[in-house]
Amino acid sequence: MQEPDTDPIRSALADATFLAYREAVIRLPPDVKRAIERASASETNPVARGEFANIIRNISLAEELAVPLCQDTGVPIVYLTLPPEVPLTSTVYDAVAEGVRHATREVPLRPNVVDPITRKNTGNNTGAGMPAIHVKPGDRFTVTILPKGAGAENVSRIAMLLPSQKDQIENFIVETVLNAGGKPCPPVILGVGIGGTFDGAAALAKEALLLPVDWMDETEEKICRAVNRLGIGPMGLGGATTALAVKIKTAGCHTASLPVAVNVQCWANRHATVEVKW
Amino acid sequence: MVNPCVQLKTPLGDEVLRLRAGDCVELSGTVYTARDEAHMRMQEAGIPFDPQGAAIYHCGPVILDNRIVAAGPTTSARMNELSGFLIDRGVRALIGKGGMGSTVREQLKGKGVYLAFTGGCAALASARMKLKGVFFEDLGMAEAVWAIELDHLPLVVGIDANGNDLFDSVMKKAASEYRCYRESGSACGPCRKE
Numbered sequence: 001m002q003e004p005d006t007d008p009i010r011s012a013l014a015d016a017t018f019l020a021y022r023e024a025v026i027r028l029p030p031d032v033k034r035a036i037e038r039a040s041a042s043e044t045n046p047v048a049r050g051e052f053a054n055i056i057r058n059i060s061l062a063e064e065l066a067v068p069l070c071q072d073t074g075v076p077i078v079y080l081t082l083p084p085e086v087p088l089t090s091t092v093y094d095a096v097a098e099g100v101r102h103a104t105r106e107v108p109l110r111p112n113v114v115d116p117i118t119r120k121n122t123g124n125n126t127g128a129g130m131p132a133i134h135v136k137p138g139d140r141f142t143v144t145i146l147p148k149g150a151g152a153e154n155v156s157r158i159a160m161l162l163p164s165q166k167d168q169i170e171n172f173i174v175e176t177v178l179n180a181g182g183k184p185c186p187p188v189i190l191g192v193g194i195g196g197t198f199d200g201a202a203a204l205a206k207e208a209l210l211l212p213v214d215w216m217d218e219t220e221e222k223i224c225r226a227v228n229r230l231g232i233g234p235m236g237l238g239g240a241t242t243a244l245a246v247k248i249k250t251a252g253c254h255t256a257s258l259p260v261a262v263n264v265q266c267w268a269n270r271h272a273t274v275e276v277k278w
Numbered sequence: 279m280v281n282p283c284v285q286l287k288t289p290l291g292d293e294v295l296r297l298r299a300g301d302c303v304e305l306s307g308t309v310y311t312a313r314d315e316a317h318m319r320m321q322e323a324g325i326p327f328d329p330q331g332a333a334i335y336h337c338g339p340v341i342l343d344n345r346i347v348a349a350g351p352t353t354s355a356r357m358n359e360l361s362g363f364l365i366d367r368g369v370r371a372l373i374g375k376g377g378m379g380s381t382v383r384e385q386l387k388g389k390g391v392y393l394a395f396t397g398g399c400a401a402l403a404s405a406r407m408k409l410k411g412v413f414f415e416d417l418g419m420a421e422a423v424w425a426i427e428l429d430h431l432p433l434v435v436g437i438d439a440n441g442n443d444l445f446d447s448v449m450k451k452a453a454s455e456y457r458c459y460r461e462s463g464s465a466c467g468p469c470r471k472e
Binding site: 046047050051053054055057058061062065067068069070071072073108109110121149151171174175178181182183185226229230231232233234235236237238266267268 | 300302337338339340342347348349350353355375376377394395396397398399400401402404405418419420432434436444445447448449451452453455456459460
C-alpha cells in the first residue's frame with residue numbers, strides 16, 4: 001500500500017484552519033443568528049431591546065466590513081474529523097498551529113495566548129497545548145474552529161454531584177448563571193456536559209456549544225426557562241433573555257459519579273467548519 | 279416607540295449629573311482607552327491627557343496600520359479599585375461592560391456616570407470610531423492608552439451620579455428570583471416575588 005504524502009495534507013489543513021478561523025470570528029452560524037433574532041423580537045424591556053439592536057447591528061456590520069465581531073477573538077479550540085486515509089501524525093497538529101498563526105497575522109486576531117505563570121504572550125495564539133485539538137474519525141476531512149473568549153469561559157463550572165443529586169443538575173446550571181451575572185456577556189448559550197469523567201464532562205459541555213441552538217428538547221427548554229426567570233438579561237442590564245439556549249450532551253459515567261459541567265458561552269457563539277481539500 | 283437617546287459630546291460637564299440609570303446615550307468626541315496596566319501606569323506617571331471632562335473607555339482594541347479593527351468593551355470590574363484618582367481629577371464618564379463595584383458607585387456620586395456598551399459589539403464600535411493618537415504604546419496593543427474620536431456611540435447609563443446602579447438592581451432581583459426558585463423546587467410554576 002502506498003504511503004499517503006503528508007505535505008499536501010499539511011498545507012491543505014493549514015489553509016482550511018485559516019479559512020475556518022476567519023469565518024468563525026466574522027460570521028455567526030445561521031442557527032445562532034436565528035436564536036438572537038427570535039429572542040430580540042420577544043423582548044419588551046427597552047434597555048434589553050437596545051442591547052439586542054446593538055448586537056444585531058454589530059453582526060451585520062462585521063459581515064459587511066469583514067472584521068471580527070468581537071475584539072476578544074478567543075483561544076483556538078479545534079475539532080478535526082479524519083477519514084481513514086488521513087493518518088493522525090504530528091503533521092496534523094503542526095498544520096493546525098500553522099493555520100492559527102496565519103489567521104492571527106492576516107485576519108487579524110488579537111494574540112491572546114500567554115504562559116499561565118509568567119503571563120508572557122506568545123504573540124501568535126499558539127503555545128504548549130494550544131491550539132486545543134480534538135480528533136475524531138469521520139467520513140470527511142474537516143476542521144472546525146471554536147474561538148473561545150475569556151469572559152464567558154471564566155464563569156464556567158463543574159460539579160462532581162452524587163448519584164442521589166440528579167435533581168440538583170438544573171439548580172447547578174441556574175446557580176452558575178446567577179453567579180456569572182453580566183460578566184459572560186449575556187444572552188448566553190449554556191453548553192452542558194452530564195456524565196463521563198471529571199475532564200470528560202467539561203469536554204462534552206464545550207462540544208455541546210456546536211449543536212444547533214435554535215432548537216431545544218424538553219429538558220433543555222425547561223432549564224432555559226428556569227435560567228431566564230432570573231431576569232439578568234442582555235449584558236446584565238435586565239430583560240427576558242439571559243440564555244438563548246441550553247444544549248446538553250451526555251456520556252456514560254461511573255455508577256458512583258455524576259459529573260456536571262457548564263461551559264458558558266456569550267451570545268457570539270462563534271464556530272465554523274471547513275472541509276479540507278487535498 | 280424607542281426613547282430618543284440623550285446626545286453627549288466630550289468634554290463632558292454637569293449635563294451628566296442629570297442622567298438616570300437606564301437612559302440611552304449617544305456619545306461623540308474623544309475617549310481614552312485604558313485597561314489594568316494603563317491605570318497603574320497613570321497612577322505612577324500621571325495622566326497623559328487633560329482629565330477635565332474626559333471619558334475613559336475600558337477597552338483593549340485590535341489596531342492594524344493605525345486603523346481600529348475591533349474595539350468592544352472589556353470587563354470594567356477589573357478597574358474597580360483603580361478608578362478613584364481619575365474621577366477626582368475630573369473624569370466624568372467611565373465606559374465599559376458589566377458594571378462596577380460599590381466603591382466606584384460612591385466615587386461617581388455628584389461627579390460622573392458609568393456608561394455601558396454592549397459586550398462583543400466590536401465591529402459596531404469600530405464603525406463609529408477614528409484613531410487620533412496613542413500614549414504608553416510600550417504597554418502593548420491591548421493595554422496602551424488610545425485616543426479615539428467617537429461618532430454617536432450608543433450606550434446605556436449603568437450607574438448615574440445619584441448612586442442608582444442598574445446592574446446592581448438587576449442582580450438583586452435575580453438573587454430574589456433565585457431564592458424563590460429554590461424554595462418552590464425545580465418543577466415550580468410561575469413564581470411572583472414579594
